Amino acid sequence: MQFTIHINQSLAVEWGLNAQQALLFAFVYECPSWAKPVKTDSGIYFALSKAKIVEELPLLTDKPDTAYRLLRALNAAGLIELSSTSSITLVRLTEKGKAWNRKLDGSEKYPISQPFNGRKKIRSTSEKFPSKVGKKSDSGSEKSPTNQGTSNQDTNQQQPRDLAQVIEQQDRKVIEPQGDRQNFAMFAEWNPPTNLVAAQLKLAGLTLEALTQETLKSFLGYYIAKSQVFDSNGGWCFRLAKWVKTEKAKGAVEHEDAGADWAKKGVRV
Incomplete structure (x- = not known):
């Protein structure tokens, strides 16, 4: 599951995207940083399966068919171009879509991060400078906040x-x-x-x-x-x-x- 998604609300409203479409496009926008490139007669696309969308965006949908319908909506909005092979869906950004996370001067507001074991991770301010944001964690608190919520699970069921x-x-x-x-x-x-x-x-x-x-x-x-x-x-x-x-x-x-x-x-x- 991807933990952090950056949504440009201003452009989402301007382009007429609903919340689901904006969430999915924010995810698709970063695909070039980690997805496998596929060369076609029309140029370079990136492999993005419907199952991958369901896995990474559980808040969006748990149905592959719904994920594909949302991709088609983004295609109709002129933000992405869709293609496919015999086994997987291919996507790439349009020039319009590339403006999603750019300032007026053309620089990126949220640079696409480098892949981390196949996942993207953008560290928050509190992670970089913990002494400057709120109080320090108690000695008994967890060091890895992404693992919160797992300590109460019945470990016997996982064995x-x-x-x-x-x-x-x-x-x-x-x-x-x-x-x-x-x-x-x-x-x-x-x-x-x-x-x-x-x-x-x-x-x-x-x-x-x-x-x-x-x-x-x-x-x-x-x-x-x-x-x-x-x-x-x-x-x-x-x-x-x-x-x-x-x-x-x-x-x-x-x-x-x-x-x-x-x-x-x-x-x-």
Whole structure:
């Protein structure tokens, strides 16, 4: 989740943006500082998935389709240009959009910060000069304010309940790159990354050929209906591999049952 968003209220009003659109555009404005550039026939765009928007802006929406509709509204307002590949949405700022955080002299009001482990962080005045803003923190206060609110959680619920869960989590961390550990709810356009799903299928004793379109569709349909379930790309691939293995086992049982029925009738299969 991105902790700090800078919104130019003056331009938001002037451009006719509502609160949701202004919040999203403030986030999109900084994409060039961290998003992956993608070269197209029309020039350079930046990769920005709907799942990334949902993950970074929980106050905005928890639905990828809503995030995309808001992107289209920004496109219609002339602030961004949209494009896409077969697997991800691409965006770039227009000349109008680039004026979002600039003063009259052309300099930036809030310079786009450098990425910090894939996240942007702009330190507040109180963080830089704590002795000049209010009283000093008590000796028992937390040093990391971003971790507030977590100390009262039941830590037992966060720990694996058995050895199988420990092994499962280790498998995910080994296979899944850091950049793919953003949690999101399942959506219809999700395409499992080939390297991740192939690795998980291999751990399940299967090959990539075992994953059929019918199996993938049934998996998507099941989890889209469970919108309260969130997981990362690697986590979803792990679930998908288990789903494929279960479906394959069901198919084998059905085939054996059918063979037994035919055998009773004296027919060889």
